[in-house]
Amino acid sequence: MLEKEKEALARRIAGEITLSSDPGKTMRKWREIFGVSQTELAEHLGVSSSVISDYEGGRRKSPGAGTIKKFVEALLKIDEARGGNVIRAFSRTIDVELPTSAILDIREFAVPITVEELIEAVKGEVVACEEAVNRVIYGYTVVDSIQAILEMSSEEFLKLYGWTTERALVFTKVSTGRSPMVAVRVQGLKPAVIVLHGVKKLDELAVKLAQRERIPLIVSRIEGEPELINSLRKLAERTEKEV
Template sequence: MLEKEKEALARRIAGEITLSSDPGKTMRKWREIFGISQTELAEHLGVSSSVISDYEGGRRKSPGAGTIKKFVEALLKIDEERGGSVIKAFSRTIGVELPTSAILDIREFSIPIKISQLLDAVNGEIVANEDMIDREIYGYTVVDSIRAILEMSSEEFLKLYGWTTERALVFTKVSTGRSPMVAVRVQGLKPAVIVLHGVKKLDELAVKLAQRERIPLIVSKIENESELINNLRKLVERTEKEV
């Protein structure tokens, strides 16, 4: 199944771990992207979960090539046994244009960042679920909310999530925030955080839906869309320098 995509993904994961200044943190990032627990991964590798924990926490020396190879193979094998959702998501990102004009930008971070870092990048105010500000995310998608409503099918809406739902959905051209929150709730998949840009008067229903779904909701105060996207891309660049 998707052998070329598997090979490309395996090379990317192994390369990131090998070149990272903190291999353990990068290993944790990929394990969490695949949605695999330390215990499950340890069982698959035939080691104790404390071994995985020690690598991720930097308490063991950097893994060698053999360990990295086994780690990557285990992630891919477990994903395949679950239906290959991460491999399939990766395959959709290879050599293709953005799947719809409603998606203005979509990126993955080289290492996970906290929502608090995103908050600073978008010059935002968190209006719901501030207690979740330390949650980590792995990427973002910027969406033109008007085009999304007019053009996107249910299948295309799922493409907003890239490789993982543990990301920020950033909606631009928002007037009240109600439509993006309703759309997210109807689709069922929940992002880790939602950012609204261009809000003129925030709808109380948007805040209530965010609270009910336990999704941190941020209102960006950046003046224009280009500056918003530029700030997000700079955030990606900073994570690349840390790898």
């Protein structure tokens, strides 16, 4: 199953951990992207969960090549047992960075950030599910909402999620916010947070759909699209410096 993509993903994970100035933090990032608990990972590795915790917290010396190999293999094996969702997500982004013209930018963070940090970066106002903004996200995708409606098929819409759904979908050229929220609801996969840019008059249905799906909905007040993308890229670059 997707052997080429699995091997490429394994190399990516191992490389990031090896080159990281904080390998434990990078290990935690990937464990969380795969949605694996410390206990489950420890069982697959045949160690106690405290060992995983010590690595992630920097209380153990940097893992050697053998430990990293076993760590990566365990994550991939667990993902395959669950249906290979993360591996398939990686396969959608392996060949080209921007698989459709509707995607203006797509990035994965080197370390997870909080939704509060995202709100600050986009000069955002939370209009739905403010109680859920304490979660963390692992990336973002900026989408031209008009191009998405005109061009994207259901299969292409899945490419918005990059490697993980625990990300922000940022829709530009939005007038009311209804269309992006309807599209997200119909597709089934849910992002961790949705940002709307260019809103002239927010539709009440958009807010109600966000509340029903329990997705924090944010309206960005940054003036222009280039400024929005630049601010998000700076946020991604900052996470790279933290690794």
